[in-house]
Amino acid sequence: MVLNNIEIMFGGQAGDGSLTTGDLIASVFKRMGLEVYTYKDFPSRIRGGHTNYVIRAGERSNYGMADAVDGLVAFDVEAVEAHIEEMRPGGFIVFDNTSEAIPEHLRREDVSWYEMPLAKMAKSELGLELVRNTISLGALGALIGMNPTIVRDEVARVYQRKGEKVVDLNVRAVEAGERYVREHFSAAPTGYGLVAVPDSGRLIMMGNDAIAYGALVAGCRFMAGYPITPATDILEWMAKYGPTFGAVVVQAEDELAAINMVLGAAFAGTRAMTATSGPGQALMTEALGLAGVLEIPVVVVECARAGPSTGMPTKTEQSNLNHLIFSGHGEIPRVVLAPGTVEESFALTVDAFNLAERFQLPVFILSEQALCQSKATLPPLDVEAVRVERGSLIADGEVTFGEYRRYAFTESGVSPRVIPGVPGGMHLEAGSEHNDMGVITENARNRARMMEKRMRKMETIRAELPPPLVHGPSDARIAIIGYGSNRGPIAESQDRLSGEGIATRFLQLRTLWPFPEDDVRDFIEGADHVFIVENNYTGQLERLVRYVVGPLDSLRTVRKYNGRPFRPVEIMEPIRRHAEALYAEVRR
Amino acid sequence: MAITLSPKDFATATPSWWCPGCGDYGVLAALKSACAELGLQPKDVAFISGIGCSGKISGYLHSYAFHGVHGRALPVATAVKLANRDLTVIAAGGDGDGYAIGAGHFIHALRRNADLTYIVMDNQTYGLTKGQSSPTSATGYIAGTTPSGSAEAPINGLALALAAGGTFLARGFSAQPKQMVEMIKAGIRHRGFSVVEVMSPCVTYNKINTYAWFKENVEDVTQHTEYDPTNRSQAFEVLTRTGKIPLGILYREERPTFEELTRIPKEPIATQSIVGHSARFVELQRHYR
Numbered sequence: 001m002v003l004n005n006i007e008i009m010f011g012g013q014a015g016d017g018s019l020t021t022g023d024l025i026a027s028v029f030k031r032m033g034l035e036v037y038t039y040k041d042f043p044s045r046i047r048g049g050h051t052n053y054v055i056r057a058g059e060r061s062n063y064g065m066a067d068a069v070d071g072l073v074a075f076d077v078e079a080v081e082a083h084i085e086e087m088r089p090g091g092f093i094v095f096d097n098t099s100e101a102i103p104e105h106l107r108r109e110d111v112s113w114y115e116m117p118l119a120k121m122a123k124s125e126l127g128l129e130l131v132r133n134t135i136s137l138g139a140l141g142a143l144i145g146m147n148p149t150i151v152r153d154e155v156a157r158v159y160q161r162k163g164e165k166v167v168d169l170n171v172r173a174v175e176a177g178e179r180y181v182r183e184h185f186s187a188a189p190t191g192y193g194l195v196a197v198p199d200s201g202r203l204i205m206m207g208n209d210a211i212a213y214g215a216l217v218a219g220c221r222f223m224a225g226y227p228i229t230p231a232t233d234i235l236e237w238m239a240k241y242g243p244t245f246g247a248v249v250v251q252a253e254d255e256l257a258a259i260n261m262v263l264g265a266a267f268a269g270t271r272a273m274t275a276t277s278g279p280g281q282a283l284m285t286e287a288l289g290l291a292g293v294l295e296i297p298v299v300v301v302e303c304a305r306a307g308p309s310t311g312m313p314t315k316t317e318q319s320n321l322n323h324l325i326f327s328g329h330g331e332i333p334r335v336v337l338a339p340g341t342v343e344e345s346f347a348l349t350v351d352a353f354n355l356a357e358r359f360q361l362p363v364f365i366l367s368e369q370a371l372c373q374s375k376a377t378l379p380p381l382d383v384e385a386v387r388v389e390r391g392s393l394i395a396d397g398e399v400t401f402g403e404y405r406r407y408a409f410t411e412s413g414v415s416p417r418v419i420p421g422v423p424g425g426m427h428l429e430a431g432s433e434h435n436d437m438g439v440i441t442e443n444a445r446n447r448a449r450m451m452e453k454r455m456r457k458m459e460t461i462r463a464e465l466p467p468p469l470v471h472g473p474s475d476a477r478i479a480i481i482g483y484g485s486n487r488g489p490i491a492e493s494q495d496r497l498s499g500e501g502i503a504t505r506f507l508q509l510r511t512l513w514p515f516p517e518d519d520v521r522d523f524i525e526g527a528d529h530v531f532i533v534e535n536n537y538t539g540q541l542e543r544l545v546r547y548v549v550g551p552l553d554s555l556r557t558v559r560k561y562n563g564r565p566f567r568p569v570e571i572m573e574p575i576r577r578h579a580e581a582l583y584a585e586v587r588r
Numbered sequence: 589m590a591i592t593l594s595p596k597d598f599a600t601a602t603p604s605w606w607c608p609g610c611g612d613y614g615v616l617a618a619l620k621s622a623c624a625e626l627g628l629q630p631k632d633v634a635f636i637s638g639i640g641c642s643g644k645i646s647g648y649l650h651s652y653a654f655h656g657v658h659g660r661a662l663p664v665a666t667a668v669k670l671a672n673r674d675l676t677v678i679a680a681g682g683d684g685d686g687y688a689i690g691a692g693h694f695i696h697a698l699r700r701n702a703d704l705t706y707i708v709m710d711n712q713t714y715g716l717t718k719g720q721s722s723p724t725s726a727t728g729y730i731a732g733t734t735p736s737g738s739a740e741a742p743i744n745g746l747a748l749a750l751a752a753g754g755t756f757l758a759r760g761f762s763a764q765p766k767q768m769v770e771m772i773k774a775g776i777r778h779r780g781f782s783v784v785e786v787m788s789p790c791v792t793y794n795k796i797n798t799y800a801w802f803k804e805n806v807e808d809v810t811q812h813t814e815y816d817p818t819n820r821s822q823a824f825e826v827l828t829r830t831g832k833i834p835l836g837i838l839y840r841e842e843r844p845t846f847e848e849l850t851r852i853p854k855e856p857i858a859t860q861s862i863v864g865h866s867a868r869f870v871e872l873q874r875h876y877r
Binding site for chain 1: 632650652662671868
């Protein structure tokens with residue numbers, strides 16, 4: 001069997017350069033025309049501690065992790081120990097045996113072992129131990145049949161910034177790895193027929209890059225943030241590229257400052273955002289209530305990680321959904337969007353800014369570590385198609401003082417918004433309840449009307465929200481509901497189950513709040529089994545679904561909460577089990 | 589051609605919620621006079637306040653006013669300024685808002701030195717929650733939450749500000765309006781972050797630090813000809829010595845602002861067009877090929 005589909009894992013100690021080599025392998029696969037997904041599983045420390053970098057490459061786009069690891073490049077016994085059970089039978093391990101030997105109890109017979117003194121070769125042949133990563137790349141390439149020219153081109157491209165000497169050193173390292181494989185191993189791992197096809201100008205991008213890029217293209221010109229894993233990439237990206245487009249980027253003293261700065265910039269008329277993760281999101285909660293009541297458009301990116309408290313900062317989880325939807329004292333209109341791919345991370349970020357300004361409310365973009373810090377291949381992003389819609393904004397001209405009402409009661413709930421500097425528009429924006437002129441009042445009738453005006457936006461916005469996507473035949477008797485990074489493993493599960501004769505339909509939610517009640521209800525209609533796939537313990541998405549559809553005997557849950565993304569097998573197995581019973585019933 | 593306005597032009601129709609005799613009236617009056625005398629237009633003034641009795645002040649100044657959450661006036665004000673450098677941005681709040689819940693932002697606003705003015709209305713108590721100890725209450729101050737007397741040392745806001753990199757520090761007393769007007773004007777004119785702390789007595793809850801007490805205990809040190817407000821160590825000495833509370837413009841320094849150092853365009857970012865740049869955006873994608 002020739003399988004143009006492989007999962008490579010690079011495992012070693014944090015800080016030993018394996019991330020750079022992992023990125024390199026990803027771009028080699030991309031250059032070979034394959035679709036790539038990467039997953040970084042690194043510890044929350046800078047040096048030391050087991051780290052691994054997974055590169056999935058195949059012919060289908062927008063997949064996630066595979067069922068198992070095909071090839072492990074292990075720089076120490078710890079990496080073998082941590083992942084030996086994840087190896088596919090028939091897989092292979094490249095092991096650096098410079099200073100350690102594989103203990104017998106770890107030696108699985110059903111995987112091939114390629115042991116070589118990587119560190120020793122790096123030191124003695126090339127004079128620099130660090131290049132053992134690149135030697136392993138050469139060896140790996142020779143073992144699985146990576147195109148050697150592409151490997152050299154990519155090495156040259158990645159290291160060119162560091163000068164000719166470094167490029168030369170790394171190219172020689174690649175050659176050393178290839179040579180060692182030729183001279184010492186008679187058989188290569190079988191089953192991999194990686195074929196190079198022309199790469200049609202695609203991109204390889206991380207989810208966080210796509211969000212930051214999308215924000216800038218959408219006209220975001222102010223970002224404030226506080227460093228937090230896994231969201232920091234967005235702040236760094238903006239700090240690097242934003243100012244050349246006239247954007248202001250501030251590293252705030254904390255998340256409280258960051259979100260209040262975003263409110264200030266948006267009040268002044270700038271498209272503004274922040275990006276954070278669970279702990280920072282918790283700190284921003286009070287100010288988001290303020291954004292809701294002041295009707296100020298803000299965009300908040302939540303790159304979810306495993307909680308609670310510090311939790312596992314570098315691991316993935318979908319446990320912040322409740323927080324985004326329900327957090328805060330009092331009631332405000334809000335929107336939660338959830339991209340499922342890198343491409344959608346771009347598109348939904350653009351939508352987020354338009355929705356925030358058109359409806360004057362906070363919009364959350366919910367990503368997750370397994371999406372925001374993962375790279376994927378995608379077609380070029382279409383910036384020409386981006387439309388900037390600013391809604392009822394009065395940024396120039398003038399209004400008549402005494403007539404202008406910042407919080408005018410309207411049918412849509414949206415009132416005309418002036419920005420400071422516009423003559424005649426002077427008013428107070430107060431977090432205290434206020435009347436249509438902005439004057440603080442606790443009048444009972446006004447309070448009720450003002451609540452209704454603000455909350456009405458949740459209804460008028462519905463038709464404008466990114467609709468869910470249905471993947472697979474819409475009449476399949478098995479239904480799956482999920483969102484975010486689970487899109488990949490669910491889609492792959494569907495494809496493979498379909499190959500086994502099990503048809504499924506998958507509702508990928510892209511707006512999580514206001515919850516798309518009608519879409520969910522319609523989708524569930526007629527399904528024999530409804531599987532809700534999510535990365536948390538309590539079933540936060542499932543509760544939302546139950547709230548809409550009431551008690552449902554056909555509801556099945558597939559949950560994972562160990563900080564790692566789903567592998568397709570974990571979704572396919574429960575579906576298969578129920579499908580067998582279903583088909584047995586049909587046959588009877 | 590803008591016409592020069594009078595203090596009345598900065599008044600709003602909203603009736604005040606402050607108690608009769610509150611020190612905050614003096615601050616508001618001085619602020620209106622300062623704005624008028626500087627020839628500002630209400631449309632070009634962004635006035636950001638925190639929470640507490642002091643925070644209500646944003647409702648009483650005819651301007652683009654923002655009354656946010658407790659302790660966060662400075663981050664909001666900073667961003668308003670960065671988004672639109674044409675605006676005169678003034679933040680105001682009390683001792684609890686600025687030196688307790690918002691103390692973190694105070695220090696960083698001083699480091700950052702963005703071009704805005706911060707008025708701290710210090711009444712040494714929490715007025716709006718009915719008279720608890722505040723960060724500037726004297727040790728031993730008896731209140732509902734500290735029935736045996738406050739066990740904490742009071743914060744010396746301006747000494748803290750000086751240590752944190754403040755570039756304009758002044759202190760006034762709300763019963764001395766003329767001096768306050770001059771201070772606020774100088775603070776607004778100052779290129780960078782200016783702090784004007786005002787002793788603003790709470791007539792309802794603070795029975796110790798009363799108008800009469802302040803009259804006995806304040807001293808305008810800048811009246812002395814030898815006082816040099818550009819001398820940092822002298823300012824620190826005056827701010828930290830025991831005895832009378834020093835009033836006046838106590839310290840000033842020219843230091844590049846955050847806007848200057850980060851090369852934020854002079855033209856307001858808030859009013860720039862955000863469409864276009866397509867070719868440059870496409871070019872950015874090359875990094876990901």
